[in-house]
Amino acid sequence: MIHEVDEALRVLLVEAGLQESGVDLVFDAPTSDWSARRNAPTVSIFLYGIREDATRRRTGTTEEYDGDGVVTGRRTPPRWFELTYLLTAWTNRPQDEHRLLSEVLRRVIHTDALPARTLTGSLATLGLTVEMEAASAGSGDRPSTVDVWSALGGELKAAIDLRVWAPLAGELTPVGPPVTEGLLVRTAPGRDGEAAEPGRRLRYDGASDAEGQGFAAERERQLPPGRRRRGGPTR
Template sequence: MIHEIDEGVRLLLTESGLTESGVDLVFDPPTREWAARRNAPTISVFLYDIKEDVERRRTGRLEEYDDTGRIVAYRTPPRWFDLTYLVTAWTNRPQDEHRLLSEVLRCLARTDVLPARLHTGTLLQLGLAVPIEVAGGAQQGRSAGDVWSALGGELKAAIDLKVLAPLAGEPIDAAPPVTEGLRVRVAPTAGDTSADPGRRLRYDGTDDPGPHGFAGPRDRPEPTRRHRGPVR
């Protein structure tokens, strides 16, 4: 799921035209060594925090159907995770970095959810909305100062991008449909070698169970109405 969110964010920023002027878009951690090797204007989208939104956790299971409407599998509900990115711009001049950050902020601020056309893999299969929060208020978890200290670099202007992403549940195969009616056989007594063919309950004498098998609905005669006299 994480790599699918990466791809969606990359496509979103690419559609805005940021990379058309020779700007590189990478997901590398902006360490001191990385910054020294950089040789072109660059936007770094660094994933630095992953936390589950436990309030969205659900129990139970979801049903999956084939084209005929038959249940083919079950799946546990998706679990939701906050993916937080540190978005920074890197050039030789602070003014150019701020210009790039302004373009990134313009692109992200007008998007409340990751567009469905940018969903791939399991995101596309789930068909759920993926909310985006840009430069929000107080973030739970690591602060920007902690991130920069861990990276070994100096604090600089950055945009916090938080994406709420669903992780698809685990699939569970469904049992095959019922194709035969319930049959009762009598256990043979000692010395009895005859094979008891058994008796099919409810559907005795039915050769064609129909498209739904023996589990489908059956036409039954209306029950006989009983007349009840006055209670004395």
Template sequence: MIHEVDEGLRRLLDGAGLAASGVEVVFDAPTRDWAARRSAPTVCVFLYDIREDNTRRGSSSGEVYDEDGFVVARRSPARWFELTYLVTAWASRPQDEHRLLSQVLACLVSTDTLGPEMLTGSLAELGLTVGVDAGGTGLDAPAASDVWSALGGELKPSLGVRVRAPLAGISRVVAPPVTEGLLVRSVPRSGPDADEAARRLRYTEVSDPGQEGFGGSRDRHPQPARRRRGGDRQP
């Protein structure tokens, strides 16, 4: 997903006239060594912070269908991330750098989302909105001065660009749909059961099958006759 956001930003900036002017758009870290090797006008779009947007985390899964309309997979919900970039312009004179940076700023502030023609790969397949916020960074993102200090370079005018992009969920293949009915096969008995092995089920006067089941009641002794008052037994 990250490289697809990079490609979307490159297409956005090239479409704003940078490619026609011979300005190269790169995604390298603007270190001191990199700046010394640079020779042509360049716009550097450096990614330095990636954070998940937990407020947009979902729990429901989606279904993937084939050409016949059958469900072939289930995909977990996409998870959203904020990608923060440091955009700088590099030229032989500060005036040229400011002109380049102004051209980039005019392009970014007029763009709220990356259009479908700028999306590739999984971003294009998901069909979700990829938002662009220029001129600021996230509340938790490192400050530009801290980034320059970590890179070991000199502080330059820069733009903070934040992109909110979805990361496609994991797809799990489901079993194919059932197309045949239930098939039952019967096997003939090899022979009659022996008398000792046969057990007749008795349900008379038995309400609880117990551990042996209803068949275990055949060995149960009859209940004793109730006594009448006076000592005689009732048959």
């Protein structure tokens, strides 16, 4: 899921025309060693925070079906995670960096959710809205930009804080094949060594007989006293 969000963000910035203007889009950590090796205008999309959004956690399962409408498995609900990115621009002059960062900000600030066309893999399969928020006010339970730069060992510079809320698909538990044959009932051995009957199979309509002795009984279910069928009189 994380790499799928990375790809969606990359496509979003490519559509803004950054790569066409000769700008590199990378996901490297902007450390001092990295910046010294950089030799072209670059936008760094650095992921530095991953945590679950517990307010969206759900329980239960949903059934999955094949093309014939048969249940093939049961899947737990997706878990939602908040991914936090640090977007920075790198050029040889601060003025050019600010101009480049402005183009990035223009693109992400007007996007409340990653467009469906940018989603791949499990994000596309789930079909859920992947929300994002850029340059929002920081909360007390998240590391500040200063703390991030300090951990990276670099000098503080202008950056855009970007948050994305993405679902991680739940676990799928396969189920057994559908029942097509009923219970086979055999009698006890006969007296004086006589052979038992071959047996009869309680089955669903259309199932094969057991040695020609099967039967399919369509019986009306008897309701308890005082209960009535939907649309019918009380029995």
